[in-house]
Amino acid sequence: MRKIICAAVGAAILCSALGLTACKKQEDGRTLYTLRGEYFPEERKLSAQMTVDFTSPAALSEIKFELWPNAYREGARYAPVSSLFSRTAYYGGTSYGEIDVTGMTGADGFSIGGEDQNILTASFSEPLEAGERAQIGVSFEVDLALVDHRLGVTRHGVNLGNFYPVLCNYGENGFEEYVYASSGDPFVSACADYDVTLTVPDEYVLISGFAAETSAENGKTAYHVCAENVRDVAFVLGTGYSSVSAEKNGVPITYYYYGDPAPEDTLSVAAESFAYYADSFGEYAYPQYTVAETDFVFGGMEYPALSMISSSLRTDDRRLAVAHETAHQWWYAMVGSNQFEHAWQDEGLAEYSSLLFFEHTPDLGISYADLVSESERSYRAFFSVYSQVAGEADTSMDRPLTAFSGDYEYRNIAYDKGVILLDRVRQVTGEKRFMQALREYKRAYEGKIASPESFIGCFSRAGANVGALFSSFTDGLCVI
Ligand SMILES: [Zn+2]
Numbered sequence: 001m002r003k004i005i006c007a008a009v010g011a012a013i014l015c016s017a018l019g020l021t022a023c024k025k026q027e028d029g030r031t032l033y034t035l036r037g038e039y040f041p042e043e044r045k046l047s048a049q050m051t052v053d054f055t056s057p058a059a060l061s062e063i064k065f066e067l068w069p070n071a072y073r074e075g076a077r078y079a080p081v082s083s084l085f086s087r088t089a090y091y092g093g094t095s096y097g098e099i100d101v102t103g104m105t106g107a108d109g110f111s112i113g114g115e116d117q118n119i120l121t122a123s124f125s126e127p128l129e130a131g132e133r134a135q136i137g138v139s140f141e142v143d144l145a146l147v148d149h150r151l152g153v154t155r156h157g158v159n160l161g162n163f164y165p166v167l168c169n170y171g172e173n174g175f176e177e178y179v180y181a182s183s184g185d186p187f188v189s190a191c192a193d194y195d196v197t198l199t200v201p202d203e204y205v206l207i208s209g210f211a212a213e214t215s216a217e218n219g220k221t222a223y224h225v226c227a228e229n230v231r232d233v234a235f236v237l238g239t240g241y242s243s244v245s246a247e248k249n250g251v252p253i254t255y256y257y258y259g260d261p262a263p264e265d266t267l268s269v270a271a272e273s274f275a276y277y278a279d280s281f282g283e284y285a286y287p288q289y290t291v292a293e294t295d296f297v298f299g300g301m302e303y304p305a306l307s308m309i310s311s312s313l314r315t316d317d318r319r320l321a322v323a324h325e326t327a328h329q330w331w332y333a334m335v336g337s338n339q340f341e342h343a344w345q346d347e348g349l350a351e352y353s354s355l356l357f358f359e360h361t362p363d364l365g366i367s368y369a370d371l372v373s374e375s376e377r378s379y380r381a382f383f384s385v386y387s388q389v390a391g392e393a394d395t396s397m398d399r400p401l402t403a404f405s406g407d408y409e410y411r412n413i414a415y416d417k418g419v420i421l422l423d424r425v426r427q428v429t430g431e432k433r434f435m436q437a438l439r440e441y442k443r444a445y446e447g448k449i450a451s452p453e454s455f456i457g458c459f460s461r462a463g464a465n466v467g468a469l470f471s472s473f474t475d476g477l478c479v480i
Pocket residue numbers: 324325328346347350
């Protein structure tokens with residue numbers, strides 16, 4: 001047994017000191033992250049202690065964590081934003097951030113390495129046994145860049161996404177190490193429980209996907225959040241927010257905004273799309289759903305129970321982003337996939353689900369047929385340009401994010417070709433079997449990371465033989 005204050009005990013001590021209630025004990029076997037942090041705006045720094053209470057899946061002499069904040073550092077090989085979007089994202093000019101791991105308990109040593117200073121390794125002189133429960137304490141400080149992205153000080157507030165060391169996904173070949181990518185979401189992580197307390201100056205409000213209990217002291221507010229069975233947790237800090245709320249399928253839905261000229265419209269799209277997905281694909285897993293307007297270089301970003309939506313969007317673009325990010329609650333948050341290796345399975349399906357919603361909701365005036373045509377037009381233009389410039393266009397879909405030449409290729413392959421593929425699959429299978437397959441996908445793989453074969457297998461189980469159709473698209477052989 002390695003010496004460290006047990007996470008549950010640590011959380012209880014912390015919470016009672018702040019007058020907050022500790023989260024209820026985790027289910028056996030699931031990893032529990034207990035994180036206590038404070039944000040210091042003058043220094044653009046988050047300082048935190050975290051305990052990871054986890055069950056070793058095998059005999060292990062090392063445990064590995066992803067250090068996503070290091071992608072923002074000077075000299076990073078895999079920067080979080082491409083040169084195309086750099087100027088827009090880094091609104092104040094060049095800016096850097098990073099994570100500094102200042103200490104570890106519960107292991108015999110630690111090091112930072114990986115392909116791009118992206119991996120924290122905790123090592124044990126005496127290996128953990130399979131099934132052994134271990135508690136690793138990590139102290140760290142995150143310096144935030146001035147950037148309108150997942151993690152950074154934005155023009156209006158602070159985005160706290162992927163801000164802490166998170167366990168690398170443990171797959172067939174052990175811990176998987178992924179680098180950041182400027183196109184796509186490189187995050188692959190198993191579901192876990194979280195007990196998070198973040199202290200911020202009073203002028204900020206903390207927006208979370210989960211209900212927060214607050215405790216005020218000396219001009220600061222501590223927010224305590226419990227999140228169960230989620231792939232990660234993220235927050236938005238800001239000032240001057242208003243909110244509007246609705247309820248669908250028994251779930252409270254809240255939209256926090258500060259510049260949106262039509263907040264009721266945005267809330268309505270969030271709520272209606274939420275209800276459509278819940279009715280069509282299966283029940284939502286979390287106690288509430290939150291949408292937050294924030295400064296963001298792309299349209300938005302999904303986290304469990306929380307969607308970030310860019311403040312720069314208006315009318316139809318905002319509706320498209322909200323419906324897309326809300327679909328990710330089903331296809332990312334609940335049903336995970338390896339979005340680093342098979343981005344189409346995540347993005348193509350989320351985008352196509354939003355098309356189904358718009359088809360179901362004609363009042364919004366966004367036509368399914370127009371959206372499919374737009375994807376076809378865009379994809380054909382991409383194919384033509386790449387064929388002419390490079391002599392040939394690589395249209396394969398199953399490839400790592402780092403194998404895309406840039407945002408244009410990524411967008412056309414993962415989103416547009418993904419939409420065209422699923423449109424064709426639906427034509428072949430028919431409406432009933434298509435929707436049955438998506439319900440089966442949600443039912444069978446909720447809380448897991450599903451392979452493309454598992455996804456395609458759901459259509460076979462629904463009685464549709466579409467394996468060859470999928471592979472003609474993913475292998476890059478079919479002509480569109
Ligand atoms: Zn997406």
